[in-house]
Amino acid sequence: MSRHRNWDFAEQLLKVMFPGSTGLTIGGLAPTPHDIWRPFDIEEREDDEVLADLMAECSHLTGPVVVVNDASYTLEYGPHFVDAGRLQEFAESFAADFGSAFISGSMLFVAPATGDIVAADDENLIAHIKGRPAFTLSPHYVEVLDSGPGGPHS
Numbered sequence: 001m002s003r004h005r006n007w008d009f010a011e012q013l014l015k016v017m018f019p020g021s022t023g024l025t026i027g028g029l030a031p032t033p034h035d036i037w038r039p040f041d042i043e044e045r046e047d048d049e050v051l052a053d054l055m056a057e058c059s060h061l062t063g064p065v066v067v068v069n070d071a072s073y074t075l076e077y078g079p080h081f082v083d084a085g086r087l088q089e090f091a092e093s094f095a096a097d098f099g100s101a102f103i104s105g106s107m108l109f110v111a112p113a114t115g116d117i118v119a120a121d122d123e124n125l126i127a128h129i130k131g132r133p134a135f136t137l138s139p140h141y142v143e144v145l146d147s148g149p150g151g152p153h154s
Contacts, residue, residue: 003078004072004074004076004077004078004079005078006078006079006081007024007078007079010024010066010068010078010079010081010110011023011024013066013110013112013134014028014029014066014110014112014117016112016132016134017110017112017115017117017131017132017133017134018030018115018117018129018131018132024066024068024072024079024108024110025068025106025108026106026108026119026121026122029108029117029119029129032127032129036127036128036129037121037125037126037127038125038126038127039124039125039126040053040054040057040120040121040124040125040126041124042103042120042122042124043124047101047103050103051091051092051102051103054091054103054107054120055087055088055091057118057120057126057128058084058087058109058118060116060128061084061087061109061111061114061116061118062084062111062113062114063083063084063111063112063113063114063137064081064082064083064084064111064112064113065081065082065083065084065087065109065110065111066079066080066081066108066109066110066111066112067079067080067081067082067087067090067107067108067109067110068080068107068108068110069102069103069104069105069107070100070101070104070105071094071098071100071104077098084111087109091103103120105122106119106120106121106122107119107120108120112133112134112135113133113134113135113136113137114133115130115131115132115133115134116128116129116130116131117129117130117131
């Protein structure tokens with residue numbers, strides 16, 4: 001079965017951050033203590049409310065973030081790479097850009113520069129997991145993002 005070309009790189013980052021992980025799914029994460037999971041209802045609330053709460057749960061993430069949602073498992077899309085500062089915008093425009101719901105099933109938000117993972121399970125649970133950083137960001141990272149499409153030297 002073919003996979004999107006982003007999977008291998010995204011999974012390598014996760015395995016550096018959280019040794020023992022086997023893949024970018026809730027079940028693929030290395031075992032976590034049960035007490036880090038807490039209720040996070042995605043079924044009985046309005047989509048806007050769930051999205052606002054999910055973005056609040058991700059507000060501590062910085063740098064690039066690997067986002068895995070249901071659409072990621074298609075060959076067409078794979079894992080998404082988004083800057084944490086643009087995560088809200090990405091989520092809000094997801095349906096228009098990709099033709100499917102942003103929040104659907106289990107989701108992972110993996111920030112390799114800090115080692116932070118937010119995991120939202122389709123069993124209405126959420127967890128914050130602290131791994132180790134996979135790399136260090138250059139001080140120029142923010143400068144490049146703020147300068148627009150051509151970069152700081154365009």
